[in-house]
Amino acid sequence: MPIKSSRDVKCSVLLSCSNSVICNRRGTLTCSNYCSRQCQEAHWSSHKKYCKHPYNRLDWKPAWITENRSPAFVGGDTQSHFGAHWAPEYLWGNTPAVNCLQLEHNEGVLESVDKDFNLCFAASGDIRNMVMTVNGLPDNYEGHCxxxxxxRSDLVSTRNILIFRLSPNDVRKKSFxxxxxxxxxxxQSAVKIFGEPLAMLRATHTLNDSRKAMHDVMLSPHxxxxxxxxxxxLQPSHRLSFLxxxxxxxxxxxxxHVGSETFQDPNRLLFTASGKWVTMDNANPLSSWDVNEVLKTGQAYGLDHADIYGCLFFHVKAQFTEFARRVEKFHIDIHVSQLDAHVASGLLQKGELNPDLFGINPAFDRIETSNIADYAGIPSILQDWSAVLNRENKHAVVLVYLMNWVMKRPGASFSMMGEGMGLNLKGSTNVKVLLERTSSMLGVNFRTLLGNGDIQRAPTFYNVLENVDVFLDNxxxxxxxxxxxxxxxVPKLYKLQLRPRNRIYPKRFGVALGARPDALPSVTKTExxxxxxxxxxxxxxxxxxxxxxGIH
Known part of the structure; x- marks a missing residue:
């Protein structure tokens, strides 16, 4: 999506719809940040569409309730996204950005001021983890990073390159x-990186066509x-922000958003060359960042927590601005490659992947492998990447992320979708405790929920089921x-060991960094x-x- 720069939260209203004068005073009223009652009333004809929207009501109900029918995801259509006739792209991460250095828990901040770091993002997706990691360097960093x-995705690689403000006309160059x-x-060559993406950039579909293609997926009635x-x-205001x-x-x-109509050119790397929207319908950039931190940033800019995507705008802007400042201030070299991770590791071990930068015997202090292990297996990941881990740095680490392991291990999840929907709770004490604890976090009385004669149509039922694994001891x-x-x-084959306590990222969401391996989440209702x-x-x-x- 395009991003518009702004230094502060201004009033929402056009002071005069006839001459389109924008009010530049600071927004202070909670309802969409109006500066005064006068501006709020002047903008009411436009604003009431959202203020009075059904999403903004506490008693809003899903369509399957108001239409008195079973939801589509119960015993019917189970496809994960609409428009399955083309392969979707994954352009926004589905986990919060990670600072892969965490110097205060590893090398030390003061000790790292003049230290050189080699960092590898083997299957980067977008650049958010790299941004957060660079922003984790000491403020007075004097080393070489x-x-x-x-x-491996040409579209992902191209987007990452263009974020650095390169012109597609300069792609024949190897260094910028x-x-x-x-x-x-x-x-890679210009042809390999800019083949399909270049066709996307050169596409001529109109703004209206692009908006329709986006709505066909992201707001599909199906x-x-x-x-x-x-x-x-979601809270009512967050439903509205989502919409x-x-x-x-x-x-x-x-x-x-009163000025959002100034955007007249679509972000063409979010559409195929023929004009189709490329992501899954549940793609959400909010999932790429720590929402607790997103809300803190929004508050610092004067935003109310209700405007969750506004908070995200300021948070992303702040992180990227700091990243740009550090790239300008520090000595940072970035090499972008579009390779299968296994191939990339092989080239590194041979000293053939940019030896001028990484040398003929590369040694990385952090190797972040995303969730490749879900498909290739942990041994394959360690076989590929242990050979290029910096053995001179006792804090060097290979990071592995697992998403799909619960589906391979009986008893790892109490998910009760599908065949488990009719689970008999008699005697299932542990299940009852988990369901009641989850219900409490959601402000739901589980005993009352169980007494609902039509429980499989109750929205709160699915909210509980989808999150019951949060407190599961698996x-x-x-x-x-x-x-x-x-x-x-692993120790024998690769001379590595699994850290008993993580020092980069918590082992599971909701637990503290450094918690014991079997620790369960301890969170407030807000968290x-x-x-x-x-x-x-x-x-x-x-x-x-x-x-x-041997390193602990």
Whole structure:
């Protein structure tokens, strides 16, 4: 989505609709940040569309309730996205951005001021983890930071390159000067990186056509029950913010949407060359960032927490602005490659992936592998990447993220969708405790919910079921999964060990960094909502850190 720059939250209203004079005073009233009652009343004819919207009511109900029918996701259509006739792209991450350095828990902040770092993002997706990691360097950093940013998707790689403000006309170059003493280099030929993406950039579909293509997916009437299931767990104002973002396709704070019509050119890398929207219908940039931090940033800019996507706008802007400042101030070299991660590791081991930058014997202090292990297996990841881990740095680590392990291990999840929908709770004490605890976090009386004669149509029922694994103690099942992956052979084969306590990222969402391996989430109701409901974090996800053997 396009991003419009703004230094502060201004009043929402056009002072005069006849001459389109924009009010530049600071917005202070909670309802969409109006500066005064006068402006609020002047803008009422436009604003009431949202203020009076059904989403903004506490008694809003999903369509399957108001239409007296069963939701589509019960015993019917189970496809995960609308428009399955083309392969969707994953352009926004579905987990909060990670600072892969966490110097205060590893090398030390003061000790790292003049230290050189080599960082590898083996399957980067977007650049958010790289941005957060660079922003985690000391403020007075004087070392040399070299970064490998790799992803096998040509569209993802192209988007990442263009974020650095390169012109598509310059793609024949292999190295580009950037702010500061560093450089940006590219591994592939212009044809390989800019084939399909270049066709997308050159496409001529109109703004109206693009908006319709976006709405056909993101607001598809065929997917209304899936959207409503998500929206039913949100606060009314957040439902409204969600709607406004999907209607406009522009990431702005709610007050500034009065000027969103100034965007007349679609972001063409979000559409195929023929004009189709490329992401899944549940793609949500809010899932890419820590919502607790997003809200703190919004508050610092004077936004009310109700404007959740406005808070996201300011948070992303602040992170990218700081990243740009550091790239200009520090010595940072970034190399972008578009390779399968296995191929990238092979080239590195041969000293053939930009040896001028990484040398013929590369050694990385952090290697972030996303969730490749879900498909390739942990042993394959360690075999590929342990050879290029910096053995001279006792804090060097290979980061592994697991999303799908619960589906492979019986008893790892109490998810009761599908065949488990009619679970008999008699005698299932642990299940009852989990359901009651989850219900409490959601402000739901579970006993009353169970007494609902039509429970399978109750929105709160699905909100509870989708989050019941948050407090599930599945440590034994996880250990069984790791053992089945051959973790016991890791020290012998790769001279690495699984850190007993993580020092980069918590092992599971909702637990503290450095918590014991079997720790369960300990969160407030607000944190629960921010992490799992509007933040969309998956309770089953796990982060692993493999460091050097003998180092604790």
């Amino acid at each position: 070299k970064i490998l940013l790799n992803d 000067p950037i702010r500061g003493a560093g450089s940006l280099s590219i591994a 997917r209304v029950d899936y959207r409503d299931r998500y929206l039913s767990g 406004r973002f999907r209607e406009s396709g522009v990431l702005l704070h709610f007050a500034d 440590h034994k099942q996880f250990q069984d999964h790791l053992n089945s992956e051959g973790i016991s052979n 629960f909502y921010n992490i799992y409901i509007i933040g969309g974090c998956n309770p089953g996800d796990r982060y692993l850190e493999f460091g050097l053997s």
